[in-house]
Amino acid sequence: MSQTQRSKLLEYQIRAFTEGSIEYINNQWVFFDSETEEASLLEEYLHQEIELFRLNRWRKGILFEEGKVCLPNETLFLEDQDLIRIRKHLVYSLEKILEDINDDAFFQFVTTLNSLHFSIYDCIYCYNHLSFLENERGKNGVNFMVFDNQEQICNVQHHFCYLEKTSDRFEFTLNSGKRVVIEKLIS
Template sequence: MNRQQRIHLYDIQERSYTEGTVEQINDQWIFFDEETEEASMLEEFLHQEIEIFRMNRWKKGILYEPGNIRIGNEVTMLRDHDTVRIRKHLIYSLERLLDGINDDAFFQFVTTLNSLDFSIYDCIYCYNHLSFLSDENRKDGVNFMVFDNQELICNVQHHFYYYEKVNDRFEFTINTGKRLIIEKMIS
């Protein structure tokens, strides 16, 4: 798995965007989150990936100033009540953890999480013990993650041992009592 394949897995995740509409009120652009109905200043999302729904399709660009999206070499101006979606950010400790595990463990973890109807963007808590062991030859311990997809909660324990062998074990427990364990060992 190369970097591009990892990026593709990030791109196809459910709930990776916050969707809503925009309005210009008193010369300021306001974003209204469709799910929570909360309002926020669009300028909070400057220089972030944003998609606008025009002509029955999503067009991806970068919000480079409130009211203007750079799509390739073009600038598209927002209009009142445009539907937009803004790429969510991963919790920093989860992002570092995903970057730190090998490709096979990454793929197995993400696809298993997805098969349980959770997305990496559903993460509400991540303790990344691995990040504290960066200078050690032998690395072992446990990382803890909690995911909330608005219907269920999933707790994941990532047991790792990186020394003579590479061993990643993920224990998924959903609040319904369902449990799943996957393990990846490389000699």
């Protein structure tokens, strides 16, 4: 699995965006989150990628001052009541785990999480023990992750052992009591 394939799998996760509308109020662009109905200044997202809904499709670009959105081949300007979506950021410690595990473990973890109706963007807590072992020759331990999709909670324990053999075991436990265990062994 290439870095491009990993990126594509992450890009198409459900709940990867905060969606809402914008209004121009008191000479400032204000973003209204459609899920929480909270308002925030759009300037918090300057120089970040946003998607703007125009001509019945989402158009990806970078947000700049004064409501300018630079797309690959054109520049658009925001209009009152435009629909936009802003990609959520991953919890940093989860992002590091995803970077550090091998391709097979990455794929198995993300697809199993998705099959349980969770997205990696549903992560509300992540303890990355692997990051504390960065300078160790052999690595062995457990990472802990908690996901909340607004309907259920999923706790994931990632047992890893990177010695002569590589082992990644993920134990998924939902608040309903359902459990799923997957293990990837590489000699």
